[in-house]
Amino acid sequence: MCHFRFLCPDNKPFQFSRHFQKCRYRNFSRSKTKTKAPFFTRPKTTNKMSSSPQPPVTDGAGSAPNEENATTAPEAPVAPIQTGITVQLPNVPNSANSGDTYIIGGFNLMSTNEMMIRIKNFVSEFTVEVPTVDIDTGEQITVEKRKYIAMLADLIHSGDQCIDMDCKELKSFDPELYDTLIKCPQEVISLIDGIITEIFLDLRERIAPGDQTIVQLQVQPYNLETTQQMRELDPCDIDRLISIKGMVTRLSEIIPDLRMGLFECTNCLNTVTSGLQHGRIEEPVVCSKCSERHCFQLIHNRCQFKDKQIIRLQENPEAIPEGHTPHTVTLAVFDQLVDTVKPGDRVTVTGIFRA
Numbered sequence: 001m002c003h004f005r006f007l008c009p010d011n012k013p014f015q016f017s018r019h020f021q022k023c024r025y026r027n028f029s030r031s032k033t034k035t036k037a038p039f040f041t042r043p044k045t046t047n048k049m050s051s052s053p054q055p056p057v058t059d060g061a062g063s064a065p066n067e068e069n070a071t072t073a074p075e076a077p078v079a080p081i082q083t084g085i086t087v088q089l090p091n092v093p094n095s096a097n098s099g100d101t102y103i104i105g106g107f108n109l110m111s112t113n114e115m116m117i118r119i120k121n122f123v124s125e126f127t128v129e130v131p132t133v134d135i136d137t138g139e140q141i142t143v144e145k146r147k148y149i150a151m152l153a154d155l156i157h158s159g160d161q162c163i164d165m166d167c168k169e170l171k172s173f174d175p176e177l178y179d180t181l182i183k184c185p186q187e188v189i190s191l192i193d194g195i196i197t198e199i200f201l202d203l204r205e206r207i208a209p210g211d212q213t214i215v216q217l218q219v220q221p222y223n224l225e226t227t228q229q230m231r232e233l234d235p236c237d238i239d240r241l242i243s244i245k246g247m248v249t250r251l252s253e254i255i256p257d258l259r260m261g262l263f264e265c266t267n268c269l270n271t272v273t274s275g276l277q278h279g280r281i282e283e284p285v286v287c288s289k290c291s292e293r294h295c296f297q298l299i300h301n302r303c304q305f306k307d308k309q310i311i312r313l314q315e316n317p318e319a320i321p322e323g324h325t326p327h328t329v330t331l332a333v334f335d336q337l338v339d340t341v342k343p344g345d346r347v348t349v350t351g352i353f354r355a
Contacts, residue, residue, distance in 0.1 A: 110180065115188065118177045119195045123148045126173050152200045152217075156207055161215055162336065163196060166223045167350075181221070185241035185352050192219045222350045230315050230327040233353060243350045244329070245319075248341050250312035257308035257334065263296035265289070272296065307338045316346060 110118075127144040134141050151163055171178040181188045197217045204211055224243040233242070261274045261281045268290040274281050284296050311331040320326050331349060333340070341347060 110176070112191070115177070115180070116191055116195060118174050119188075119192050120199070122170060122173050122177065123192075123196055123199055126169060148196075149199075149203070152196065152203055153207065155200065155217070156204050156211070162218050162220055165192070165219050165221045167221050168223050168225060171225060178225075182224075182241050184239075185221075186239070189219060189221070193217060220350075222348075224350060227348065229319055230313075230329060231319075231324075235355070237353045238355050240353060241350065242353045243348060244313075245316060245346070245348050246313040246329070247316055248311055248343050248345045248347060249314045249328070250343060251339075251341070252310035254338055255308040255310070256305040258303055259306045260304035262299045262302040264299050265292065265295050266297055267292045267295050271299075306335055309333050309338045311341065313347070313349065 124146065126147055128147045129142045130145045131140060131142050133139070147169075148163070148165075155161070155163065167178060167181070170181065177188075193216070196219060197215065200215065200217055221241065222243075224241065227243045227245055228237075230244055230246060233244075258281060259276055261283075263272050263274060263284055264270070265272075265287045268287065270287055270289045272284045272288075274284065283298075286293050287295055309332070311333060312328055313331055314328045315326045317326075331351075
C-alpha cells in the first residue's frame with residue numbers, strides 16, 4: 001500500500017466530487033397526512049385575525065377606544081436562520097496581540113496571528129530522534145533532529161517546491177491546530193504555505209545567499225488519524241480534510257490547466273496578469289492606463305499552464321458489502337503527480353471533500 005498525496009493548483013488539497021452515491025440525510029417524522037417535515041422551518045406572520053375571541057382593548061378609563069383612533073401593534077420581526085458560512089480569512093494583522101476569533105463554516109477559530117505562531121512553532125521546533133554513530137567513540141547513539149527544518153534545507157539543493165507534512169506529528173505537537181486543520185483546511189493550509197515559504201527564504205539566505213529564485217512552497221498533508229470508507233462519507237464531511245483508500249480504475253489524458261492569465265487592453269495594449277484564486281482567474285474590469293471598462297482580452301499564448309489529470313478512484317473490493325455497487329470518487333492531480341499511478345494501483349488519498 002502506497003501513500004498518495006494530492007494538492008490543488010491554488011495551494012490547496014485536491015478536490016473530490018461524489019459520483020453514483022446517495023447522500024444519507026436525517027429521517028424526519030411524518031404526520032398522519034404523510035407530509036415530510038422540512039429541513040428548516042421559519043415562523044410565519046399573518047395579518048389575519050385569529051378565529052378565537054379576543055378580549056376588548058380598553059383605555060385607561062376602562063372604555064373601549066374608537067376604531068378610528070385604534071392602532072395596531074407592530075409585528076415582531078422574524079429572526080433570520082443562523083447558518084455557518086465559509087468566508088476567507090482576513091489579512092494577518094500587524095499587531096502580535098490580536099485576539100480576534102473568526103467564525104468559518106460555523107466553527108469558532110483562533111485568531112490568524114495565533115494560528116501563524118502555532119504553525120511556525122511546529123515547523124521550526126518539531127524534532128525526531130535519528131540514530132547515528134559517535135565520531136569519537138564509534139558507538140550507536142540517537143540525536144534529536146528538527147525534521148521540517150532539515151526538509152526545507154534539502155529543498156534548497158533539490159529545487160522542489162512541495163513538502164510533505166505528517167498530520168499525526170502535528171496532532172502530537174498541537175492537537176488544537178490539528179483539529180482546526182481538519183475542520184477548515186482551505187484557510188489553514190494557505191497559512192502553512194506562507195509560513196514555510198518565509199522560513200525557507202530565511203534559511204536559503206544563510207545557506208545560499210546568491211540564490212534569488214522566486215518560490216512558493218506548497219504543503220501536502222497526509223497520514224490523518226482516521227481513514228474513512230467512501231460509502232461512509234456524508235454531507236457533514238463537505239469542506240473538511242478527509243482521507244480515503246481506494247483502487248485506481250481510470251486515468252484521463254494530460255490536460256493543460258490555466259494557472260496565470262495575461263490580459264491585454266484592446267484600447268491601449270496595456271497588459272495585466274491575474275493569478276488563480278480559489279479555482280478562478282478574475283478578468284480585470286478597468287484599465288489602469290486608459291480607464292476603459294471591460295476592454296481586456298485573454299492572450300492565450302502568453303498565459304501559464306500546468307499539467308492536470310483526472311483519476312477515477314473506486315472502493316477496494318474487500319470494502320464492498322455483498323450485493324452492493326462499488327462507490328467511486330473523481331480526483332484531479334497536477335504537475336508532479338501526473339502519470340504517477342496506473343489502473344489497478346491501491347492508494348490512500350488525503351484532500352478536501354467537495355460535493
